[in-house]
Amino acid sequence: MGQNDLMGTAEDFADQFLRVTKQYLPHVARLCLISTFLEDGIRMWFQWSEQRDYIDTTWGCGYLLASSFVFLNLLGQLTGCVLVLSRNFVQYACFGLFGIIALQTIAYSILWDLKFLMRNLALGGGLLLLLAESRSEGKSMFAGVPTMRESSPKQYMQLGGRVLLVLMFMTLLHFDASFFSVSIQLLGGPARVV
Numbered sequence: 001m002g003q004n005d006l007m008g009t010a011e012d013f014a015d016q017f018l019r020v021t022k023q024y025l026p027h028v029a030r031l032c033l034i035s036t037f038l039e040d041g042i043r044m045w046f047q048w049s050e051q052r053d054y055i056d057t058t059w060g061c062g063y064l065l066a067s068s069f070v071f072l073n074l075l076g077q078l079t080g081c082v083l084v085l086s087r088n089f090v091q092y093a094c095f096g097l098f099g100i101i102a103l104q105t106i107a108y109s110i111l112w113d114l115k116f117l118m119r120n121l122a123l124g125g126g127l128l129l130l131l132a133e134s135r136s137e138g139k140s141m142f143a144g145v146p147t148m149r150e151s152s153p154k155q156y157m158q159l160g161g162r163v164l165l166v167l168m169f170m171t172l173l174h175f176d177a178s179f180f181s182v183s184i185q186l187l188g189g190p191a192r193v194v
Contacts, residue, residue, distance in 0.1 A: 033126040041077035090134035125164025132157035
């Protein structure tokens with residue numbers, strides 16, 4: 001079996017696989033982009049008292065206000081996820097989830113923790129991609145990268161979403177500026193990912 005036969009077989013298999021899964025891939029992509037919200041909403045359901053006590057202790061706002069905050073968080077996240085997955089009112093769901101991100105950034109003091117702030121910005125990037133996907137415009141030749149001829153809001157949202165998603169991976173990097181670490185890196189030692 002020659003290399004051309006092998007490549008032809010691989011292309012045929014890929015075509016057949018894409019024909020079968022083409023209708024499911026957008027749903028899987030949406031599920032991946034909102035999985036953090038879904039997981040967080042379910043976790044809030046099972047850790048209701050811990051979440052409520054944390055907000056009450058941190059902000060000193062009382063049992064009722066802390067419970068209301070956790071309920072708003074839980075309801076906002078799960079409702080947004082259901083709306084995005086069902087493709088109903090996706091724009092409103094994305095704006096609601098943006099609001100949840102802003103609310104959590106303030107309530108959990110994420111603004112001062114760079115790693116969590118970058119993860120929240122990456123969540124915002126995922127929501128931008130969902131928002132761009134829900135807009136009905138023509139296809140882009142360069143997969144969402146704006147060109148000089150065509151500049152639509154959808155393309156800029158896709159570009160911004162993809163750039164913000166990179167921040168999620170940047171949180172995995174560990175920068176250590178000590179003399180020992182820098183000399184190991186310069187001399188060809190192994191990179192460290194935390």
